[in-house]
Amino acid sequence: MKEIVIISGKGGVGKSALTASLGSLLAEKHRVLLTDTDVDAPNLHLAMGTRLIDFQEIAASDKAFIDYHLCSGCMTCVETCRFAAIIAVAQPVIMPYSCEGCGACALTCPEQAIAVRPVVNGRINIYATSGLSLVTGQLAIGGSSSGRLVDQVKRRARQEAENSRAEIILIDGPPGIGCPVIAALKGADYALLVTEPSATALHDLQRVVEVAGHFRIGMGLVINKADIHEVSRRKIFAFAAKNRIDVLGEIPYDISVPKAIANGQPVVAAYPDAVSSRQINRIAEALLDAVPVMT
Ligand code: SF4
Ligand code: SF4
The missing domain is CATH 3.30.70.20 (Alpha-Beta Plaits)
Known part of the structure; x- marks a missing residue:
């Protein structure tokens, strides 16, 4: 079983939307369990059109x-x-x-x-969608110890993955570089980094790469909205080259993505011929090359 964590440092760069699409594509070839460890603001279930089938209160504080x-x-x-x-x-x-x-x-x-x-500082929710299960963590309002909650979410996800004989656990990681990110990376096989061409996103990417580097796992990079600022895009490529991080793909700005999210669907399912969907298909293939999965 392979654990792939998708992280970005900066929030709002399209991490969850990419996780939803990659989960959907990888599930065409493998048994996949999706996990949302952004316990402060979990929203992967909204991008997947899921239904809640179970939940468990967690006392991790x-x-x-x-x-x-x-x-x-x-x-x-x-x-x-x-x-x-x-x-x-x-x-x-x-x-x-x-x-x-x-x-x-x-x-x-x-x-x-x-x-x-x-x-009790939060809960774990189990959702189902067509062909996929999703485990999410949700911190209680004003709850503390979010890193410990992420740890519990990952334990439950591994349990669910074992029960369903999942080959891949695809984890939507939390933003930032603190305890929740460290808990999300613990035990993972690969970190897929997502960024966008902006000074703030690059700054946060540099910080999260430093954190992920401590785990000595493979890393790949996706540049979302890659065409919005050419100078920043080139800086990201330079940073990736300097740190020997493979750029697995670029996704141009595409209005199909927010439209798909508004309808509770991954863009690859809602608009399979959209330019973003075609790029995400290539990224999914590159990801499977980078993280070979035994079937
Ligand atoms: S934070 Fe303060 S109140 Fe809470 S356990 Fe520590 S010393 Fe006690
Ligand atoms: S005031 Fe605080 S330290 Fe003193 S007896 Fe009460 S609980 Fe204990």
Whole structure:
């Protein structure tokens, strides 16, 4: 089984739309499980026209709780908390959105009145669409520990992939370079990078390549909306060459893509003859060359 993670650094460059189309194309030749690890804003299911078949609440975050029967009101915990998550009123009060679950207050409380317990910080949704299953993570509003939630999403995805004997897990990664991205990359075989010709996208691409480089896995690059700025496009090619990253393909700006998304379909399914669809077909082939899958 191969795990391919699609990441971009910058959000909004077309990562999920590309994941939806690649998932759809790869599923013509292989058993594919799609996974959305952008737990802050999961939307791959919207781009695929799926229906929810199962969900599971996840407690992958810790919070501190005070037992006021034991509390003496000494306020040591207020001094201890480095996240300013405990405020002193008549009694100490823990602000749940600020608590990082580090446990320092529990360690220093002289009355052992504080306990740190797991709390629900999100859910895993299982969707089905024609011929494909999709596992997504969804962080609760104000939820913390998104990296740990991504870890749980990947565990569930691997379980589902094993049950369905999937040959490829195709993962829509989170934007940024923090814990969720690291959790998405952990155990992956290949990182497919997506960018667009703009200074901000290139800047974020450089940062995410640095992160992915630590995992010593193969990397390939796709340039989306490749025709919107020629100077930036050339800079991306120069960066890829310098870092020995293969450019698997370029997708021109194509109005068919947002139109397909609006209809809840990958562009390769909604408009198979569109210029973007033809390019994505080539990218899917290049991806299978870069990540050979045993059948
Ligand atoms: S340190 Fe413990 S006993 Fe002191 S105020 Fe905080 S919870 Fe209460
Ligand atoms: S667990 Fe850590 S972050 Fe939360 S209230 Fe206690 S000291 Fe503050």
